[in-house]
Amino acid sequence: MLHDSWPFNKTLIGLLFFLIQSFLFFTPPSAFSKREHLVYFPNTAYELNVYRIYGKRPGKTLMLIGGIQGNEPGGFLSADLYADMSLEKGNLIVVPRANFYSILLNKRGPHGDMNRKFTHEDATDSMEDKIVSILKKLIGQSDYLLNLHDGSGYYYHEFIDKWRNPRRFGQSIIADCKAYIVPETKKPINLGEIARKVIAVVNPHIQNELYKFHFNNTRTADSDSSHKEQRKSATFYALTKHHIPAFGIETSKFLPSINLKVRYHNLVINAFMNLFDIVPEHPGIALEPPVLKYLVLSVNGQAATVVKDEHTIYLRAGDSIHVSHIEANYERGLSLDILGYGDLNDFRKDLVIFRDTSLIARKDNQKFAEIPIIISKSSGIEGSERVRPKRVQSLIIKACGHRILLSDGETLDLVKGEHMKIVGIIPSFLSR
Ligand SMILES: [Zn+2]
Incomplete structure (x- = not known):
């Protein structure tokens, strides 16, 4: 009987090895930080760009939302800087411009405040609702959320004057409560403690007393809360639906420069990342393959034309060409070579062409585009589809x-x- 069962066992062991190998194959320790860029509703006033950055080593995922209200540029210009970051450890989900429509109009919420649409039920009536549904899914994939804003005046726990009081939001780190008890586990999420740790790191970098950050507990769920409207906010949704620490970060709209708003947002985000053990890579390594977007070329000094990788350039013998611009996913290390003419780098040179050749674009020593040049009776640019x-x-x-x-x-x-x-x-x- 033992003999009979051997083939079965062998198959089982084989399967087990296969599974182990597959597992090792599909989840190798990544040598480089990886990134994904997703675009929703492209080329519309509601275009939504989502950047996911994965660190070399696994860790927690922090989501950053900027521009949920269009007239708060400190938040979205800061988020922009994190969209291009590389990570040593942990992950980021960055949505720099949640409400691009409101940014284009420089208004808080032309179709209602997007940060009051995060109810537990999904709605799909408007573009704002559709965007909120996407943001909610991303929140569900995150361990922490920071929603970046610029608020009026300065938040102070006590009333000092019109612009420094508990009703103002500027220069504060906002949470919906001091400690949230997760219903299933009864474990607390100590939002107040996290915020105070971040503030203790950030404030020594701020000289002006007025600009120092304070913890702002909106006590959103309390029956006597003066911020009940926050029950429909992204942070309250993140906390009560997905039970993750979530904070609103507010710099003041009154700060003297946009640079200062971005700098303070950066200081706060960096302190949170440090606390959550999400480690940036300095300088970031992102060696993507070079891709040509287009060249700008003129023939015989005439009006410039855009030439793409799939095009063919037709010239009359004796025509002079000049490439004035290379648009690629890199800015440095680019060169342009017209084979058999000029020298190794013919970028921004006037060259007279007499015979068929090719135009080569390189990043360092790597060729990433080759566009044929053909001598014919008339000059022009043609697409590969040969329709013109x-x-x-x-x-x-x-x-x-x-x-x-x-x-x-x-x-x-x-x-x-x-x-x-x-x-x-x-x-x-x-x-x-
Ligand atoms: Zn805001």
Whole structure:
């Protein structure tokens, strides 16, 4: 019987080894910090960019939300700097501009305050609701949340004057309570203690007494809270739905410069990251493969054209070309070489071309784009799809007080001295 069961056991052991190997293969200790960039609603006024940064070593995930209210640039310009960060340990989810529409209009909430839409139920009526649903999912994947704001005046625990009192928000670290008890585990999340530790690190870097940070407990859930509206905020949602420490960070709108607002946000975020053991890499290593976005090229000193990787450049023998700009995902180490002409770097040079060649873009010594140059009877740029306007089919002309559609081959009769204007061109697209 023992003999009979051997093949089965062997299969089982084999399977086990396979599983162990697969596990090791799919979760190797990553040598480099990794990043992901997701764009929702691209090229709209609501474009939402989400950056996920993974550290070399595993750790906690901190989410940063900036620009949930469009007229608070300190928050979103600070978040921007973290979107490009590399990490030694732990992870970041950065949404620099949660409400791009409100940023474009420089208003708090043109369609209502987005930070009052984080109820436990999902709504999808508006673009703001759709964005909030995405943010809620990301909060669910995080261990901590910081929502970055610029508030009016200066928060003080006691009433001092109109702009320094408990109703103001500037220069404060806000939590919905001092300690939140997680219902299932009965364990406390000591928000007040975390905030005080951060403040103890940050304030020694701030000279002006007025600009020092204070802990602002909104006591959101209390029946006598003066901030009941915060029950629909991102931080209250994060705390009560996902039971993660969540804070609002407020610099003051009254600070003398935008640089100072960003600097104070950075100081606070850095202190939180340090406390949560999320470790940045200095300087950050992000060696992505070089990609050409486009070149700006002019022929015979004429108006510049955009040339992309998939294009072909047609020249007449003796035409002079000049590349004035290389747009790539790198700024340094770029060069441009026209094979057989000039020297190793032909960027921003005028070169006269007589025979077929290629235009090579390099990052350091790595070729990342090659665009053919072909000598023909006329010059021009063509896409790989080989579709371009070949000739004008009709012109729209404004004359004699009318708009006239004039097709190829037709004649327009005008009285001598009469004004005419070409207001539109209708090309005929011919594919080769
Ligand atoms: Zn705000």
